[in-house]
Amino acid sequence: MSAQNPGPRRDTRGIVDAADLFAHVRFRRHEPAPALRPYLEHYWLIDWDLAEPYASHVVPHPSVNLVFQRYDDSRPDFLELSGVGLALATRKLSGRGRVCGIQFRPGGFRPFAPGYAVSTWTDRVVAADPVFPHADPAAVLSPERDEDRVAALDAFLLALDPRPDPQAELAMELVDRVRHDRTLRRVDVLAREAGLSARSLQRLFAAWVGVGPKWVVLRYRIHEALEHAESAESVDWALLAADLGYADQAHLVRDFTATLGVPPSALRAGASRA
Structure with a gap:
């Protein structure tokens, strides 16, 4: 594989008014397991507990994201597949919740879903169940410690057995x-x-x-x-x-x-x- 990333990005490129976002939510990036680093940018974790609704705005990178999500126990935990977004993405947050996201390197997602051209999901956000039917969102979202969530994300991706491409x-x-x-x-x-x-x-x-x-x-x-x-x-x-x-x-x-x-x-x- 090509050279691995040096670690999670420290910049905030693409986030509109990052300081305001970080004042409303707990945002962290983490590095995946060594075997996954050739394919991934990083994991990104967000937790929030808001008295008032808040809208975040992001100019997406040319990356696919898989996002495990939990919202106020108002619906079961779920996993979404977010293709490369062509325009500004706005996400409205309210109450309590958390997400655990996987940002793939541009070009790094297809080894995990080799049967699909990545353009299949361009500018689309869809339920990931048809592509990853064995995903267990609760296993990723339930741990309180970041390192346990990261371990669950590693286990999910490693089980998919990505092959060099x-x-x-x-x-x-x-x-x-x-x-x-x-x-x-x-x-x-x-x-x-x-x-x-x-x-x-x-x-x-x-x-x-x-x-x-x-x-x-x-x-x-x-x-x-x-x-x-x-x-x-x-x-x-x-x-x-x-x-x-x-x-x-x-x-x-x-x-x-x-x-x-x-x-x-x-x-x-x-x-x-x-």
Whole structure:
């Protein structure tokens, strides 16, 4: 497999007003078992006990998530499969609850469900029972200690016996290249460096990532723009647009607004969108 991740991400890229979210919920990330690290970004755990409803907003990564969920004992514990989200995701929380999520590396999910192209779930959130009929959400959600929940998540995934997949490995390597190399702005360059035709690259991304390579480039650039919008008192948007590979500021603002529903100017540092 390709190089393993160095551990759970410490950044908050994609979370709109992360400080406000963390003020309302207990949010943690944990590392999976060594055998699972080639496929996963991390586990993410959230617990809340709210006097008033709260809405969180996330610009999704190009990743599939499996999310074990419990809400106020109002319904049985359940597991959802969340494909790559194409737009801003809003989740409304109220009362008491907890979730235990698995974020896969882009390209890393299919070894756990090899019978499905990942594009099957793009922009969809569905019950995961048909794909993982033996999942036991209560076993994951009931423990109080984080380490016991992590152990239950490890046991669930290891029982699926994921096998090395050269296509998954290639997809993960290419997405990592897009994520970390800000000079990579053209899909034809990525295809050429991978030794693939543009059509073969598109097919690879559809089957193992769930979205096209151009979309992945755009999403990571929007994550960077959001991070700048929320962390800086003032942003030179023309300079940032050029740095992110946009033809001009107008194109960046257009893509940002289409993704988040508001222009960059509406997101001053520390402002809540809820």
